[in-house]
Amino acid sequence: MYKGARVETIVSISWETLLDGVKKGNVRSLARIITLVENREPGWKDAMKSLYPLGGKAKIVGITGSPGAGKSTLTNAVARDFVARGYTVGIIAVDPSSPFSGGALLGDRLRMRDVVTLPEIFIRSMATRGALGGLCQGARDIARILDAFGKDVVIIETVGVGQDEVEVVKAADLVMVVCVPGQGDGIQALKAGIMEIADLYVVNKADREGADEVVADIGGMLDISDNGGRPQPPVIKTSALANQGITELVDALVQGFESGRNADSWQAQRVKEEILTLVETEILDYLRENWERTGDLDKAVEGILEKQTDPYSVVDSLLPLIREASRSKETT
Amino acid sequence: MYKGARVETIVSISWETLLDGVKKGNVRSLARIITLVENREPGWKDAMKSLYPLGGKAKIVGITGSPGAGKSTLTNAVARDFVARGYTVGIIAVDPSSPFSGGALLGDRLRMRDVVTLPEIFIRSMATRGALGGLCQGARDIARILDAFGKDVVIIETVGVGQDEVEVVKAADLVMVVCVPGQGDGIQALKAGIMEIADLYVVNKADREGADEVVADIGGMLDISDNGGRPQPPVIKTSALANQGITELVDALVQGFESGRNADSWQAQRVKEEILTLVETEILDYLRENWERTGDLDKAVEGILEKQTDPYSVVDSLLPLIREASRSKETT
Numbered sequence A, B: 001m002y003k004g005a006r007v008e009t010i011v012s013i014s015w016e017t018l019l020d021g022v023k024k025g026n027v028r029s030l031a032r033i034i035t036l037v038e039n040r041e042p043g044w045k046d047a048m049k050s051l052y053p054l055g056g057k058a059k060i061v062g063i064t065g066s067p068g069a070g071k072s073t074l075t076n077a078v079a080r081d082f083v084a085r086g087y088t089v090g091i092i093a094v095d096p097s098s099p100f101s102g103g104a105l106l107g108d109r110l111r112m113r114d115v116v117t118l119p120e121i122f123i124r125s126m127a128t129r130g131a132l133g134g135l136c137q138g139a140r141d142i143a144r145i146l147d148a149f150g151k152d153v154v155i156i157e158t159v160g161v162g163q164d165e166v167e168v169v170k171a172a173d174l175v176m177v178v179c180v181p182g183q184g185d186g187i188q189a190l191k192a193g194i195m196e197i198a199d200l201y202v203v204n205k206a207d208r209e210g211a212d213e214v215v216a217d218i219g220g221m222l223d224i225s226d227n228g229g230r231p232q233p234p235v236i237k238t239s240a241l242a243n244q245g246i247t248e249l250v251d252a253l254v255q256g257f258e259s260g261r262n263a264d265s266w267q268a269q270r271v272k273e274e275i276l277t278l279v280e281t282e283i284l285d286y287l288r289e290n291w292e293r294t295g296d297l298d299k300a301v302e303g304i305l306e307k308q309t310d311p312y313s314v315v316d317s318l319l320p321l322i323r324e325a326s327r328s329k330e331t332t
Helices: A005-012 A015-023 A027-038 A044-054 A071-084 A135-149 A163-169 A186-190 A211-224 A246-259 A264-294 A296-305 A311-331 B005-012 B015-023 B027-038 B044-054 B071-084 B135-149 B163-169 B186-190 B211-224 B246-259 B264-294 B296-305 B311-331
Strands: A059-065 A089-095 A121-127 A153-158 A174-179 A200-203 A235-237 B059-065 B089-095 B121-127 B153-158 B174-179 B200-203 B235-237
Touching (some): A015 A044, A027 A121, A044 B311, A059 A071, A059 A163, A153 A163, A174 A246, A200 A211, A211 A235, A235 A246, A264 B264, A264 B296, A296 B264, A311 B264, B015 B027, B015 B044, B015 B135, B044 B135, B059 B071, B059 B163, B071 B089, B071 B153, B071 B246, B089 B135, B121 B135, B135 B153, B135 B163, B135 B264, B153 B163, B174 B246, B235 B246, B264 B296, B296 B311
Parallel strands (some): A059 A153, A174 A200, A200 A235, B089 B121, B089 B153, B174 B200
16 A cells, blocks of 8 residues: 555656556556556546456455455465466455454554465455445456456455455356355355355364364255255365365366356346446435535534434435536536 | 245235335335335335435444354344333345345345244345345335335345445444454454444354454454544443343444444435435346347447457447436436
């Protein structure tokens, strides 16, 4: 991340220069474009428009699972294996961070340092709170930039099993769920809608006691779910630290690239959601800005706190503003 | 939940009758109003408008923590203790559920059955995916209805530590974070921005080995965080199953009600976010409906899949529709 005076230096570099750099394979231009797009700097949408046609080739792998499952180490090992096979890799690490400070409490970034040393791997961490366009859209944008840059594989690693994390991995072509033995109700952690979107299960830290039980538990849950007609996902045991099972895992991923969720209906649904998310963000950004400026939002809040009105009535009365909002967007 | 023919029966009962029932303390009317509001049935906003002035008294407690921490059992024990002290209690259990089926894989509902038998406790579970207005707004709406119904305490229990779950508990007056010994990197689970919003820590299953270490770990993390100038949150050991530590916990909650996050600035921020969420949902709902009907969205998706355009260009071109959307909202 760039701070203070450096920000201005970067912004003063034209988008054109940066886009040109990205097209030429310049890693620093890539990193800067990502920062600018992530921060929704003016011109970000035009930059995305011009990058879009360059992409469409990368395979996107989503890695998720409960905290402490060793996802970062696994991501590292998988990325290295891909590189050994001749693929270039981009990693997006989605870091849950503070709603107030915006900073991660424990840095997964630190642990992934040794990945950075391979020139074929580009790693980017994303604060869940820093994403101005939303976590999911932010990850999508970065994946698309990495795709346009020419990465063959983009790995999106999300920490946690919450709702937003599920949304993020839904942007992937293949979703890999990581479990570990000995995490209390291990299988409980799979509740958050993960099972239906998993293409592959990994039982990591498989050298620990209880690994086979976890494999059996997953098998049992797969047996009782109908899986929407898709083939039963494989369950693979790994020990990322000992580099065991990684070859099998990457084999399965490569195989999955061919048969993954590339069905047209799935793609169409994804695109639909993306359009709606983008529109939503555009409108909200405008409203937020406009209402802050006019003081209308503050007045409404005051009225609610003083019990003169309620949020539901305020929303009904504020709708005319939206017309104005969309009108100004059109003319700019 | 109501299925098939019963839905129509319910909808045919007038809002007025139901609102009247809620005001008179009728539990069945309460359950039905919640369902109708949750499903965003026509008239839901007017219902909320008329319920709003009745509330504002309930204290809202958010309970969160990693999966398997025993939150449901703890919620149960806390609710019973509140009842023993003369409070009436509402519980909202936010269940992570499938993004496809909408159903929970493992039902926390089942485990909480014995709570339902106390007439002073009303329990409602919420599928994270069923919430048409968003998870957070859905929980807020239900909390408000329970408040209007006259509940003294509303407990919102969220499973998981994801981003959305953090949002949900931010709607609470007091946030309680539950940890347990022996959950791998126990403290890691606290990463997702929870620490900054916790008013109280509970180390549950404290009869297990390692409980004191967890207490020490939390203490250590609290020592290095500045906590935004707020007093250091207490750390309480409980064993919900053995009903140990519950009195101390509820004592701390009651004390917290007096000193909690009731600062005006906090309340104002909450209200602001709520207004924006409501507006956002209104617009999106309309767009979704309108675009589905006209086929515009499908056409756009097709163009993107055929690489004739991209999502960013589509959004720019679709903005005029929004003006129309907001106009129709005004005149209806």
